[in-house]
Amino acid sequence: MTPRPRLLITGASGFLGWNLAQAAQADWTVLGTYYRHPVKIPSVELHRLDCTEPGAIARCLNQFQPDAVIHTAALSQPNACAQNLALSYQLNVNVPLDWALGCAERQIPLVWTSTEAVFDGLNPPYTEDSPPCPVNIYGEHKAQAEQLILAQAPNTAICRMPLMFGDAIPPAQSFVQPFLRSLRAGQSIQLFTDEYRMPISATTAAHGLLLALRQGVKGLLHLSGSERISRYDFGCQMAQVWSLPEDLLQGCRQADVPMAAQRPRDLQLSNARAIALGYQPQIVREELMALRDRL
Numbered sequence: 001m002t003p004r005p006r007l008l009i010t011g012a013s014g015f016l017g018w019n020l021a022q023a024a025q026a027d028w029t030v031l032g033t034y035y036r037h038p039v040k041i042p043s044v045e046l047h048r049l050d051c052t053e054p055g056a057i058a059r060c061l062n063q064f065q066p067d068a069v070i071h072t073a074a075l076s077q078p079n080a081c082a083q084n085l086a087l088s089y090q091l092n093v094n095v096p097l098d099w100a101l102g103c104a105e106r107q108i109p110l111v112w113t114s115t116e117a118v119f120d121g122l123n124p125p126y127t128e129d130s131p132p133c134p135v136n137i138y139g140e141h142k143a144q145a146e147q148l149i150l151a152q153a154p155n156t157a158i159c160r161m162p163l164m165f166g167d168a169i170p171p172a173q174s175f176v177q178p179f180l181r182s183l184r185a186g187q188s189i190q191l192f193t194d195e196y197r198m199p200i201s202a203t204t205a206a207h208g209l210l211l212a213l214r215q216g217v218k219g220l221l222h223l224s225g226s227e228r229i230s231r232y233d234f235g236c237q238m239a240q241v242w243s244l245p246e247d248l249l250q251g252c253r254q255a256d257v258p259m260a261a262q263r264p265r266d267l268q269l270s271n272a273r274a275i276a277l278g279y280q281p282q283i284v285r286e287e288l289m290a291l292r293d294r295l
């Protein structure tokens with residue numbers, strides 16, 4: 001039997017990487033990396049890696065000889081990026097560029113996860129051809145990395161991910177689990193009525209990334225969901241699906257909550273390019289019901 005190709009997933013201890021490592025096993029021998037949180041994932045060979053260590057990315061590629069890489073490791077919280085500029089630049093600009101150059105040099109495909117937050121949310125909908133216009137450091141650094149990679153390693157697939165939710169492991173929480181815990185404890189939750197996203201489950205995200213890899217995508221691809229929904233309406237749907245009291249949810253506006261990082265208002269991203277390749281995001285309620293049945 002021919003051995004299956006080897007896929008290296010960085011950030012396998014993170015929310016998306018952990019979910020991706022499960023989904024990828026159908027077609028790949030999966031290797032994963034973690035940094036501060038050693039995790040165990042059945043059938044996945046896991047290694048510690050600090051991507052910011054000089055030479056670490058080249059050493060990792062030489063040691064593990066993957067046939068393809070999906071790079072999800074990042075500083076992924078906008079507030080943390082605003083508070084740690086240098087680390088954000090290192091992890092969200094230098095590191096993805098190093099992966100892109102390393103993979104280009106070895107002629108192996110790389111899929112890298114950028115974000116919907118490269119847009120300001122003021123003039124939706126956004127296509128892959130819309131010019132980036134970030135409003136916070138996280139979005140700014142991701143947009144800078146996109147530009148550098150498009151110029152220097154144009155065969156890289158750059159997938160702009162939307163808000164994601166789903167199964168989670170202890171080091172990497174999805175917002176669903178704390179949300180459910182709070183409602184079960186009878187605590188009220190404030191949610192924005194004027195912030196819109198096109199969320200997807202981590203399972204859909206994983207399938208989208210693997211599709212981008214399979215289809216040999218080069219350049220930008222939007223993996224947004226099929227439905228534009230406010231944070232508040234999203235919370236109401238979660239409460240309904242888990243049969244929890246909706247009256248504990250209170251609508252508020254972005255301007256009511258001071259935060260380290262400014263937040264884009266309406267991130268409606270066109271996913272037509274991905275759909276044409278076979279991407280199939282479900283409506284939010286169906287995604288939530290599937291998650292409820294798994295948890």
Ligand SMILES: NC(=O)c1ccc[n+]([C@@H]2O[C@H](COP(=O)([O-])OP(=O)(O)OC[C@H]3O[C@@H](n4cnc5c(N)ncnc54)[C@H](OP(=O)(O)O)[C@@H]3O)[C@@H](O)[C@H]2O)c1
Nearest residue numbers: 011013014015016034035036037050051073074076161164
């Ligand atoms: N979650 C979302 O809703 C969302 C939305 C849009 C885009 N994205 C993008 O999707 C990707 C994955 O996001 P996520 O939510 O899964 O992130 P996450 O849960 O915060 O995971 C981050 C991962 O990066 C690893 N990491 C951190 N510093 C590292 C370093 N110096 N060297 C190597 N690895 C390091 C972490 O490892 P340890 O935990 O082991 O230290 C962890 O596995 C990111 O590119 C993010 O920007 C996410």
